[in-house]
Amino acid sequence: MRLPEYLAMNELESLIDSRQVWRVQSDVDEPRDRVEATGHAALDSVLPGGGWPRSAVSELLSNGTGSGELALLWPLLARLTAAAEPVVLISPPAMPYPAAWRGAGLTLSQCHWLDVTGREALWATEQCLRAGCCAAVVAWLPQADARAMRRLQVAAASGETLAFVSRPVGRLEEASPVSLRLRLHRHGEAEILKCRGGWAPVKRIAFGGGG
Numbered sequence: 001m002r003l004p005e006y007l008a009m010n011e012l013e014s015l016i017d018s019r020q021v022w023r024v025q026s027d028v029d030e031p032r033d034r035v036e037a038t039g040h041a042a043l044d045s046v047l048p049g050g051g052w053p054r055s056a057v058s059e060l061l062s063n064g065t066g067s068g069e070l071a072l073l074w075p076l077l078a079r080l081t082a083a084a085e086p087v088v089l090i091s092p093p094a095m096p097y098p099a100a101w102r103g104a105g106l107t108l109s110q111c112h113w114l115d116v117t118g119r120e121a122l123w124a125t126e127q128c129l130r131a132g133c134c135a136a137v138v139a140w141l142p143q144a145d146a147r148a149m150r151r152l153q154v155a156a157a158s159g160e161t162l163a164f165v166s167r168p169v170g171r172l173e174e175a176s177p178v179s180l181r182l183r184l185h186r187h188g189e190a191e192i193l194k195c196r197g198g199w200a201p202v203k204r205i206a207f208g209g210g211g
């Protein structure tokens with residue numbers, strides 16, 4: 001189908017997210033040097049290149065805390081912090097519990113927590129991504145709209161930083177400019193809604209427990 005030239009980009013993104021239109025899959029998968037393994041074999045097996053896209057935003061949609069966002073990210077964050085690479089948490093919904101993080105293999109001295117909210121949280125996330133001094137930035141941004149997400153996507157590319165943004169599942173119907181979009185379900189399951197460079201599988205992928 002040839003799309004009319006006047007179709008706005010946000011309308012196109014909306015159609016892609018609703019699966020009414022599909023991106024053409026490239027003959028070449030995302031290069032493996034442009035991704036970071038998630039640490040979950042089932043998820044890596046279906047993601048383009050086999051992992052989280054670098055220099056890009058991965059969006060995590062959920063019903064709130066306890067949907068597994070930490071369990072999903074812990075293998076990556078443990079690997080990064082063990083290599084003395086800093087990660088930043090911005091506006092987490094609850095104070096991180098050190099014993100649980102240590103138990104997941106994270107080096108706490110490489111974890112930095114910014115307790116900010118609202119516009120300050122959006123600003124802090126964008127600045128951390130642009131700075132390029134963080135291995136990964138994890139932000140909980142329920143207030144972020146499509147325009148803010150686009151700015152964060154550009155900032156992640158500029159700073160060559162892994163970015164993860166958690167938003168409520170109520171944002172599901174909004175178009176999203178991010179490279180990877182997942183919906184998290186209870187009992188450690190993820191549904192890939194959008195992934196650049198490949199088809200989004202229909203089935204849910206089990207990755208582990210809640211957190």
